Each structure stands twice: as structure tokens, then as C-alpha cells.
Amino acid sequence: MHPIFLRIGSLAEIHAATATMPLERGRRVIARTGRGIELGEVIGPCRDPNASVKSQVTVVRGTTDEDELLIRRLNRHKREAIQLCRTALAEAGSKACLLDIDQIFDGGTLLMHFLGPADDIATSITQEIAKKYESIVRSRHFAKLMQDGCGPDCGTAEGGGCGTSCSGCAVAAACK
Structure with a gap:
């Protein structure tokens, strides 16, 4: 896991988060927060290993053109x-x-x-x-696909990652 800082929301709140891969500053991502699935912007790496452990924010994937x-x-x-x-x-x-x-x-x-x-x-x-x-x-149906893809935790380590079970997954391209 890669600990990072994300800027989320109109009030630009900064959250420690975890990502499955290194992400560059300024990259827009889809993140799972306590409020739901949100848009975030990578601020930079988090050098405090304990911050990401306490965080309940995880990067689902980078944003796509869609x-x-x-x-x-x-x-x-x-x-x-x-x-x-x-x-x-x-x-x-x-x-x-x-x-x-x-x-x-x-x-x-x-x-x-x-x-x-x-x-x-x-x-x-x-x-x-x-x-x-x-x-x-x-957009609830679309958001469900963004969150679950072809099943719960699709595109995450818990769900086996993208491309492991279905090539037609709604989010597979974003996970590569």
C-alpha cells in the first residue's frame, strides 16, 4: 500500500489515504470515504506510516475520460x-x-x-x-457500477484486482 494525502470536497479537506499504486501530485482519483465514493486530488505522498493506517479513505482508482x-x-x-x-x-x-x-x-x-x-x-x-x-x-446506477464494477470490491486487492475474472468489467480499464 502507498500512503498519500488527498484533497476532497469543496472545502478542500486534506485526508490521509491509501492507494494500491504510487500516484503523482495533481492526479484526480475516485476514493471511498466515510461519506461514499468521492472525487479527490492527490496532494503528495504521506511519509507518516501511521496516518494511512488510521485513515478510512482508500483510492479506488484514477479517474477515466468517462x-x-x-x-x-x-x-x-x-x-x-x-x-x-x-x-x-x-x-x-x-x-x-x-x-x-x-x-x-x-x-x-x-x-x-x-x-x-x-x-x-x-x-x-x-x-x-x-x-x-x-x-x-x-446517477445511482452508474455510481453502483463505479463502486462495485462487476462485483463487490471489484478492482481492489480484496476483490482480486481488475481483469482477474471478467474482461467486460465497467471499471477494468481504469484499474490497469
């Missing part, structure tokens, strides 16, 4: 969700201030970051926006 297309689509919908939410908050008279939204790679999970506490109006509006976003994106 991932980058999906990411652009998700970002477009994310920008629309941010604008819609900010407009709805202002129209409703809420004092809540939406800073940004993190979207998990499944496309159906939004995590909204507010400056200060969110009031009841903001909570109601964000729930409505999240439902609308999920109905538009509908």
Missing part, C-alpha cells in the same frame, strides 16, 4: 442547485448563507455548507432542492 464527462455534468447540475437554493433562501427571507455544496460521486447526495446555523426555512428549502437534484441527476 468519469471526467460525468464530473462535468454533475458540476453543471451542482451550480444550478446552488443558484436555485440561494434564490429560494432569499425569496423566503431566510438569513442562512449557503457557501457551497459538496456532491458525492453517486450524483444523488448533496452536502450543503452554510455560514453559521441553518434555520428551519433553510432546512426545508435544502431538502426540496436535494430531492429535485436527485431526480434530475439519477
Whole structure:
């Protein structure tokens, strides 16, 4: 295993992570975190061997051209969700201030970051926006393939690695 640091989320949180191969700085990767499957960027190697042991973040694989297309689509919908939410908050008279939204790679999970506490109006509006976003994106099936490939732990050491059992795997090309 190769311990590395990843930058994840709109707040650019830095996490210690493990990867099955060395990865260069700036490489975009798909990582499994406590929140789900997320996009991350490699910051560099982690020289503290204990940091990656404590980490619950693992690199699934580097991004593919198909991932980058999906990411652009998700970002477009994310920008629309941010604008819609900010407009709805202002129209409703809420004092809540939406800073940004993190979207998990499944496309159906939004995590909204507010400056200060969110009031009841903001909570109601964000729930409505999240439902609308999920109905538009509908990427859960694709995300399941990204996570599982042709079976649980596909493309990981636990799953036997890519190319060991099926050449038609949805993620096999990314694991090479």
C-alpha cells in the first residue's frame, strides 16, 4: 500500500489515504470515504506510516475520460442547485448563507455548507432542492457500477484486482 494525502470536497479537506499504486501530485482519483465514493486530488505522498493506517479513505482508482464527462455534468447540475437554493433562501427571507455544496460521486447526495446555523426555512428549502437534484441527476446506477464494477470490491486487492475474472468489467480499464 502507498500512503498519500488527498484533497476532497469543496472545502478542500486534506485526508490521509491509501492507494494500491504510487500516484503523482495533481492526479484526480475516485476514493471511498466515510461519506461514499468521492472525487479527490492527490496532494503528495504521506511519509507518516501511521496516518494511512488510521485513515478510512482508500483510492479506488484514477479517474477515466468517462468519469471526467460525468464530473462535468454533475458540476453543471451542482451550480444550478446552488443558484436555485440561494434564490429560494432569499425569496423566503431566510438569513442562512449557503457557501457551497459538496456532491458525492453517486450524483444523488448533496452536502450543503452554510455560514453559521441553518434555520428551519433553510432546512426545508435544502431538502426540496436535494430531492429535485436527485431526480434530475439519477446517477445511482452508474455510481453502483463505479463502486462495485462487476462485483463487490471489484478492482481492489480484496476483490482480486481488475481483469482477474471478467474482461467486460465497467471499471477494468481504469484499474490497469
